[in-house]
Amino acid sequence: MMKISIDYDLKFLLDKVLDPLFKKYGLEYEFHSLAEIGIKGSPSPQVMNDLQEDLSALGITIINDHKHGLVQKIKKAITTYLVDGEAVKDVKLSTYLADTCNYSYAHLSSTFSEVTYSSIENFVILKKIEVAKKYLNTGNYTLTEIAHKLGYSSVAHLSNQFKNTTGLSPTLYREIIRQKKESDQLRKREYTQIDNEN
Structure with a gap:
């Protein structure tokens, strides 16, 4: 492919x-x-x-419900905040969301909780871990770089949240991904060799 x-x-x-x-x-x-x-x-x-x-x-x-539409807007803004590097700039998430969504953070937080039965803070943690996994999958970033990109105060803070969310440390997660990639490559080479022999 x-x-x-x-x-x-x-x-x-x-x-x-x-x-x-x-x-x-x-x-x-x-x-x-x-x-x-x-x-x-x-x-x-x-x-x-x-x-x-x-x-x-x-x-x-088409999202007809204003509150559900606002929640989608909040989620997209959070993703942009984390992925595009706003998290490491001098912009607090609450300020960024208020500016992006044109509502006070208190209103955004209240609406988010009402619609999702969870908090913006919990969503941010889950989204951070999701993005951290993508960075770990590439193998191109150190844990220090990932922690910085996602606005963590330290690698320890990232590691604790990662383990609490996934049950694995970032280091173990990366090792599992590395072994899986090696196994997939080995399997692919074996299939190619069998095809060539036939």
Whole structure:
């Protein structure tokens, strides 16, 4: 299997997908963000229902509930905060979320808990561990670098949260991934050798 790296403009891709659908129903629209679109006028319930069916076929869901929509916006903002390196800048998460979502952090926190029955803080921990796993999988970063990227005060802090969440230390997790990759490569070489012999 050949692997290629790609770079893409998500807004451009969405526009290409959505534009024909909105034109189909005679709707004018504009992006407010990648997760929020403004539709001009007041489309009928039937039009919105038909549009939702067409969008569902593309794996796109219209979120009608404001609170659920806000929670999705919070989750995306947290992911951006962690993955794009905002966590290591002089910007507190609470400030970043308030600025990004245009609500006070208290309102965001309350809405998040009401909808998910969990807290923003718990979601942040789970997301940090998810991102840490990706960094560990690549093998390109030391634990010190990963801790810094995710805004941990120390490697010990990262290690404790990682173990509490996964049951494994980051070092053991990385070793398991390394062994699995070696095993997969060995198996692939054996299959290639068998194919060549046949």
